[in-house]
Amino acid sequence: xxxxxxxxxxxxxxxxxxxxxxxxxxxxxxxxxxxxxxxxxxxxxxxxxxxxxxxxxxxxxxxxxxxxxxxxxxxxxxxxxxxxxxxxxxxxxxxxxxxxxxxxxxxxxxxxxxxxxxxxxxxxxxxxxxxxxxxxxxxxxxxxxxxxxxxxxxxxxxxxxxxxxxxxxxxxxxxxxxxxxxxxxxxxxxxxxxxxxxxxxxxxxxxxxxxxxxxxxxxxxxxxxxxxxxxxxxxxxxxxxxxxxxxxxxxxxxxxxxx
Amino acid sequence: xxxxxxxxxxxxxxxxxxxxxxxxxxxxxxxxxxxxxxxxxxxxxxxxxxxxxxxxxxxxxxxxxxxxxxxxxxxxxxxxxxxxxxxxxxxxxxxxxxxxxxxxxxxxxxxxxxxxxxxxxxxxxxxxxxxxxxxxxxxxxxxxxxxxxxxxxxxxxxxxxxxxxxxxxxxxxxxxxxxxxxxxxxxxxxxxxxxxxxxxxxxxxxxxxxxxxxxxxxxxxxxxxxxxxxxxxxxxxxxxxxxxxxxxxxxxxxxxxxxxxxxxxxxxxxxxxxxxxxxxxxxxxxxxxxxxxxxxxxxxxxxxxxxxxxxxxxxxxxxxxxxxxxxxxxxxxxxxxxxxxxxxxxxxxxxxxxxxxxxxxxxxxxxxxxxxxxxxxxxxxxxxxxxxxxxxxxxxx
Numbered sequence: 139x140x141x142x143x144x145x146x147x148x149x150x151x152x153x154x155x156x157x158x159x160x161x162x163x164x165x166x167x168x169x170x171x172x173x174x175x176x177x178x179x180x181x182x183x184x185x186x187x188x189x190x191x192x193x194x195x196x197x198x199x200x201x202x203x204x205x206x207x208x209x210x211x212x213x214x215x216x217x218x219x220x221x222x223x224x225x226x227x228x229x230x231x232x233x234x235x236x237x238x239x240x241x242x243x244x245x246x247x248x249x250x251x252x253x254x255x256x257x258x259x260x261x262x263x264x265x266x267x268x269x270x271x272x273x274x275x276x277x278x279x280x281x282x283x284x285x286x287x288x289x290x291x292x293x294x295x296x297x298x299x300x301x302x303x304x305x306x307x308x309x310x311x312x313x314x315x316x317x318x319x320x321x322x323x324x325x326x327x328x329x330x331x332x333x334x335x336x337x338x339x340x341x342x343x344x345x346x347x348x349x350x351x352x353x354x355x356x357x358x359x360x361x362x363x364x365x366x367x368x369x370x371x372x373x374x375x376x377x378x379x380x381x382x383x384x385x386x387x388x389x390x391x392x393x394x395x396x397x
Numbered sequence: 398x399x400x401x402x403x404x405x406x407x408x409x410x411x412x413x414x415x416x417x418x419x420x421x422x423x424x425x426x427x428x429x430x431x432x433x434x435x436x437x438x439x440x441x442x443x444x445x446x447x448x449x450x451x452x453x454x455x456x457x458x459x460x461x462x463x464x465x466x467x468x469x470x471x472x473x474x475x476x477x478x479x480x481x482x483x484x485x486x487x488x489x490x491x492x493x494x495x496x497x498x499x500x501x502x503x504x505x506x507x508x509x510x511x512x513x514x515x516x517x518x519x520x521x522x523x524x525x526x527x528x529x530x531x532x533x534x535x536x537x538x539x540x541x542x543x544x545x546x547x548x549x550x551x552x553x554x555x556x557x558x559x560x561x562x563x564x565x566x567x568x569x570x571x572x573x574x575x576x577x578x579x580x581x582x583x584x585x586x587x588x589x590x591x592x593x594x595x596x597x598x599x600x601x602x603x604x605x606x607x608x609x610x611x612x613x614x615x616x617x618x619x620x621x622x623x624x625x626x627x628x629x630x631x632x633x634x635x636x637x638x639x640x641x642x643x644x645x646x647x648x649x650x651x652x653x654x655x656x657x658x659x660x661x662x663x664x665x666x667x668x669x670x671x672x673x674x675x676x677x678x679x680x681x682x683x684x685x686x687x688x689x690x691x692x693x694x695x696x697x698x699x700x701x702x703x704x705x706x707x708x709x710x711x712x713x714x715x716x717x718x719x720x721x722x723x724x725x726x727x728x729x730x731x732x733x734x735x736x737x738x739x740x741x742x743x744x745x746x747x748x749x750x751x752x753x754x755x756x757x758x759x760x761x762x763x764x765x766x767x768x769x770x771x772x773x774x775x776x777x778x779x780x781x782x783x784x785x786x787x788x789x790x791x792x793x794x
Contacts, residue, residue, distance in 0.1 A: 189696070189697065190565065190697040190698045191565065191570060191571075191574055191683070191684075191698050192574075193421075193574045193577045193578060193581075193684070194421045194423060194578070194581060195578075196578070197564070200564050200565075204564075204565070207697060212695035212697075213695060213696075214695070236682075237419055237682050238681050238682045238683070238690075238692065238696040238698075239695055239696035239697070240696070241680070241681060241682060241696060242679075242681065242692065242694060242695060242696035243695075243696070263421035263422065264419045264420055264421050264682065264685070265419070266417065266418060266419060266420075268409075269417075287422070288421065288422040288423070289422060290422055290423050290426075290584075292423075292425075292426040292584050292585075293422060293425070293426070294426075297425075312422075312423065315423050315426075315581065315582070315584045316423070316581060316582045317423075317578045317581050317582060320582070
């Protein structure tokens, strides 16, 4: 049981998770942004560690990754910042990123550092399912880290079932098969896919991301899932208006509809 | 001949500890479709007939295995050049694009995407798309588009759309990222023709099989010309490594044949401006496969340097990484300067202006010691027309 599992037990619906890139817009913004997001009402955080070649990301997150790397962000730097994470932040926090920096850091060391800093889960989109199952599942479990898998409208049902078996936090459902930061398809097909996921009665809660960027799209997807994930729209805000707490508060309130 | 041997891919898609498919879920259905179907399709007699027919009548295969008399005299041994430069579009790249295009047709794909560095693979892809009437989009780094303007014009003339990759270093690896992003966003009707033996499984194996025509012909032609079953050495340049894989393929199990892969040393491996991946690279993941990769301690990919746009890739095909680790292939490197001089030498001695990529393989001859009795085969992977400006600037011609 970690903070992710507890969250879903405590609050079964309309959860809001926010993705942001570590070390962006400024190198030392990681903890202040996390703190401001919690204070503004976000339920969960995904902190992206940057990679030079983010092949599943659209222009917005590519740009934030590039800036973060230029700022001097690295996994070592990130873990030194996250040492004080749990002095400021109570909500579940996941790390998200590409596998190569993790491999260089060493998977064992990486998981140990995550545990030390109070990280609850990992989203490593290019970690193959079988490799997780055969090599890392026990390691993750030992450090109380949930591994989060992605599913897309193109994922076959048997694969979704297998992902559900291997997951122990939530399943990250993409609203469309796309890179990050695209508009959501508001077609009948998308709704059918959400309905299919809903009717599969999965063991794990569902969080829908990709293309969620305002109150309307948030409301729409939380009617099918336990919550929604916003990434590019938040990064775009930081890019345009900076990382001040009041900017972040206004954004989160605009999504959740509170004052 | 099959690759089910100790150097070939295993059933999980690995070569030793290299290879695999490290891809996000968005690419999984595409890659799975290919993995489930590629062998079934490309081993049918119907496919082989169509593939070999186009290689013969459209590409102009077999390419000659040419005994380079004056070059042989110069070095005091026997040197054969495998003339991939005489293929249609001027390089070995088209062997692979024809194979993948036919495969894409069988899978019912309507749209083709590709990445290109120097533009050779882009031109080879645009060419086969024109031939078969398929929509073609080629991603090319913005910097490369400026450096290789004639190839951009060629692709456009062939009906392809050339999209600049404006992210990162704006070169080959970024063009590859853009092509992968396109594929993520177009998962159903599009096939991605990767240009080298890189990328997630099954690409490295598939591209190697299409390029293996090179070594199949070498074996037959050498026997006809010299009565020898196998040469003593085969030398080829390695960026991602597709011409080398093609030239080595049917010799991998003949352990008596020495195989040499020549990487681009750039300005020298210690200068920070190099592309010698087996020297400078570490175990890592690039474009969906585990291989050797030039990267920082934090796992960020380093932009390589070579005078040759076709060799400045920060990784190397996973099978090459395995062949390096097992010692089956000896990897060496050649500097920009040495390659340019070797290109000029071949031009003067044999009347053949080689691509600067191929000049790297030729330059290794100067570092070898000969008894005079050996047969050496060099993969002359492409012609030098595209590099004329670089030669002109370098030698102030």
